Amino acid sequence: MGILSRTSYVIRSKINAILNRSEDPTETLDYSYEKMRDELQQVKQGIADLTTQKKRLEIQKRRLEENVEKHNEQAREAVQQDREDLARQALEKKxxxxxxxxxxxxxxTQLQSTQDDLVEKKNELQGRIEEFRTKKETMKARYEAAEASSRVSEAMSGVGDEMGDVSRAIERAEERTDEMEARSAAMDELQDTGAFDDAMSDKDSIDRELEAGRSASEVDSELETLKAEMGKSSAPESEPETADAESDEASADADLEDVETDVDDEEVEAELEELREEEEEKSAE
Structure with missing residues (x-):
């Protein structure tokens, strides 16, 4: 096979594939039915034209027959008048x-025979058209039912083009969501570890850890102060009492009395009230 022949074959095959995909059987059936009706109309028009021509010949024949009768009368009258010459002319025309x-x-006769053939073919063609119309409507109904059933089956199974697009869209959305969640978790982890320094601050991770330690120390110191103000000691109560312990306790009591005398009573009451409110709120929770 030559290059041109092969190219032509490939082009024709691709065009045929495109036509097959774009072809609607119902439209094809309707078009075929209309073409057959057009052919039937042409046959009817041919029969009408043929009949018209036959009628013209019949009219011409009747006129000639009238002329024949007229020439007969002319010949008789010429004989009666002893005009054989005129009688001969009349007979010649006759x-x-x-x-x-x-x-x-x-x-x-030929036109009549042709007309009879055309009428017979017209009737046969008309019968075929009616038969084709019945088959066409049946095929259209079957095709539309099969098409509807196919669409429903594809929708239910998720293999149709539109359902496939929806499935792919859901998959892309899930992948995008997973990616964003992973990125957000990574940013939080890097932020917690101090991998990303604050662009508005000149502190590094060491400064932040030292600052956090100072803050924790200040909290512990403030907690010890509150315990001292409330008369609570952090020393263990399970140790045996000794003379030295009693001496130390007496000394601590003396110191506590000195602290309490130095603190304003109103401030102590206010702090105690705040502590009680905090304890009530914790109890309520």
């Missing part, structure tokens, strides 16, 4: 008209 009539009769 014979000419008779010849034309015979030719017309032959043509009329």
């Amino acid at each position: 014979n000419s008209k008779m010849t034309q009539i015979e030719e017309l009769e032959s043509q009329i």
Whole structure:
């Protein structure tokens, strides 16, 4: 196979594939039915034209027959007047008209035969068209039912084009969501570990850890102060009492009394009230 022949074959095959994909069987059936109806109309028009031509020949034949009768009368009258010459002319015209009539009769007979054939073919074609119309409507109904069933099955199974697009869209959304969640978790982890320094601050991770330690120390110191103000000691109560312990306790009591005398009573009451409110709120929670 030559290059041109092969190229032509490939092009025709691709065009045929495109036509097959774009072809709608229902439209094809309707188009075929309309073409058959057009052919039937053309046959009917041909029969009408043929009949018209036959009628013209029949009219011409009748006129010739009238002329034949007229020439007969002319010949009789000429004989009565002893005008054989005129009688001969009339008979000659009569014979000419008779010849034309015979030719017309032959043509009329042929036209009638052709007309009969066309009418028979027209009736046969009309019957086929009616049969095709019935089959066409049946095929269209079957095709539309099959198409609807196919669409429903594809929708339920998720293999159709539109359902496939929806499935792919859901998959892309899930992948995008997972990616964003992973990125957000990574940013939080890097932020917690101090991998990303604050662009508005000149502190590094060491400064932040030292600052956090200082803050924790300040909290512990403030907690010890509150315990001292409330008369609570952090020393263990399970140690045996000794003379030295009693001396130390007496000394601590003396110191506590000195602290309490130095603190304003109103401030102590206010702090105690805040502590009680905090304890009530914790109890309520």
